Amino acid sequence: MSRASDRAFETIRSMIVSGELSPGEQLVEEALADRCGVSRTPVRDALRRLESDMLVRRNDTQRTFVADWSLDDVADMFELRAMLEGHAAKLAAERMSDAALEELRRCNAELRRAVKATPPNVDLFLELNRDFHALILKVASSRRLATLLATLIEQPVIWRTAHHYGVDELARSSAEHDELLAAFARKDADWAQSIMSGHIRRAYHAYADAHHGLTAIDAADRKRRA
Amino acid sequence: MSRASDRAFETIRSMIVSGELSPGEQLVEEALADRCGVSRTPVRDALRRLESDMLVRRNDTQRTFVADWSLDDVADMFELRAMLEGHAAKLAAERMSDAALEELRRCNAELRRAVKATPPNVDLFLELNRDFHALILKVASSRRLATLLATLIEQPVIWRTAHHYGVDELARSSAEHDELLAAFARKDADWAQSIMSGHIRRAYHAYADAHHGLTAIDAADRKRRA
DNA sequence: AGCCGCATTATTGTATACAAATCCTATTCG
DNA sequence: CGAATAGGATTTGTATACAATAATGCGGCT
Structure with a gap:
């Protein structure tokens, strides 16, 4: 994945790992896009990758949240x-x-x-x-x-x-x-x-x-x- | 994921599993989009999912291929x-x-x-x-x-x-x-x-x-x- | 002949507009 | 007062156009 998508992934990832985004918090594509300085498309890619890393989860209606672990x-x-x-x-x-x-x-x-x-x-x-x-x-x-x-x-x-x-x-x-x-x-x-x-x-x-x-x-x- | 994206995923998936797409074969987004009757966007989503299932792999320049296993x-x-x-x-x-x-x-x-x-x-x-x-x-x-x-x-x-x-x-x-x-x-x-x-x-x-x-x-x- | 560089083509990446789905709230009805 | 619901606001899904990058093939050069 090239620049924008990678940047989105790394940015969001570090926000999650550092705790800047709290467990359970909803992630809205457009807001993330703004924060990463890219459009929604690469953000969506990034969220998919984060999902397969289980750093975020999706509810049954496709909203994404920062994963929280019991x-x-x-x-x-x-x-x-x-x-x-x-x-x-x-x-x-x-x-x-x-x-x-x-x-x-x-x-x-x-x-x-x-x-x-x-x-x-x-x-x-x-x-x-x-x-x-x-x-x-x-x-x-x-x-x-x-x-x-x-x-x-x-x-x-x-x-x-x-x-x-x-x-x-x-x-x-x-x-x-x-x-x-x-x-x-x-x-x-x-x-x-x-x-x-x-x-x-x-x-x-x-x-x-x-x-x-x-x-x-x-x-x-x-x-x-x- | 709603209809189009799921359809793409399932269609491509079954083509791979059935062997209709051979191991090592390159997957081109637009061609798949045509075969699935959707646009490239849901196909890209599907390919990401297939990638995390390891049914497809990407080379270093982002081309995707049907996974082949030794x-x-x-x-x-x-x-x-x-x-x-x-x-x-x-x-x-x-x-x-x-x-x-x-x-x-x-x-x-x-x-x-x-x-x-x-x-x-x-x-x-x-x-x-x-x-x-x-x-x-x-x-x-x-x-x-x-x-x-x-x-x-x-x-x-x-x-x-x-x-x-x-x-x-x-x-x-x-x-x-x-x-x-x-x-x-x-x-x-x-x-x-x-x-x-x-x-x-x-x-x-x-x-x-x-x-x-x-x-x-x-x-x-x-x-x-x- | 073989190989390098450049133009052409093929393919993927990104932005954006619009459509569909979901959520939220205010309001109505029981 | 509570539950159902309608409709507006929010959020995600999809299509499409264009940009960027990688692959291909051609022509010239040695």
Whole structure:
């Protein structure tokens, strides 16, 4: 997709992920078109893409809204992610090359530096974490799997809450990455799968712990807006 | 989506699934618009949807083509399906109600009748098989999972080859469904998961057996057309 | 002959106007 | 007072024209 459509997609996407557009809020094509400085046509394209990423949902009469996720939905999402990323790690272990392994090591070394900085560089951590997982997915080399996972990562839920991670959580992440590297080095597919699955599940509980007190407020807030 | 856009989607979709449009063939918006009797706008919508279902792919310059799948891709697809449908069966076993179980039983009874007819009614089998799996997915009640699986089922690969099933394969399917029903009745989630996973894997091998001799021809055929 | 550059054609992208559907509200009727 | 509803306002759907980009083929050049 060329300029206008991409711009619309990225603009709307970042507005959703940043929370500038609240969960449950209605998205009106013409208003978005104005904000993006394009016509409705590319906005419609963008909304379709966002819909397939499940960042927006449509009601039965074709109105679009920013997706809102219940705790159950989030739990669901993490469970699927644990399963699929575990599978990816397994495939990756079987297909890991020395070069790719070395790149993963470099990535995690940088990641650890970001964690150990004072104060820890959370944005950099997130970026390198993304890279690390993306690299594994690449080694797994399953187009299908990549597509499925794409809709599970990069969720606003994750992004808005990642900053709540404590330093200990961040450090634990890079330690788990080390374990993954060990499993990859030994080409132990089942081990890699187990670690990855646990890695994601731990992330879920970190999320849940940080949020279980907020959901009631969120729900009330959402209702008020609607 | 209202009439025109849906019509375009369904028309193009069925042309792909039936093989009227060959894998690798370029899809031109205006030509499709003519064939569907609508303008390019709804066709573009339809192509986006087909793209997210992975029935078409786009090259780097935005031309669209009917998706073509290598044997590896298909194996990949079945493996993911085995994993995800297995997970769905597990969730379903935990959440199965008596009413839903009864409905599944009725469905499989009908399915068995379709198999035992002379000659076996393969189209009816396929439809009921779909219903059976959809029902399980519904009981699993995970929106996310449903979305992910949607892109894996209903592939032309599957549809075009289902007719190659022998009577014994069909009978074995309904027998496996019976086992699933037993697992559901006892709410044995792990059992349900194992059976479902095996069920899909068996389907894969039936596919592979029927096709491993054809791929060379298919490839040549595809090349000739391109 | 082979290849490069340019004009031509084919195809997709975007804007816009208008049509259809949906939503909202005010008003009427029970 | 509440429910049904009619009609205006809002929003989405579709068609079409034109712009931008990519593919194709031609002609000249080496």
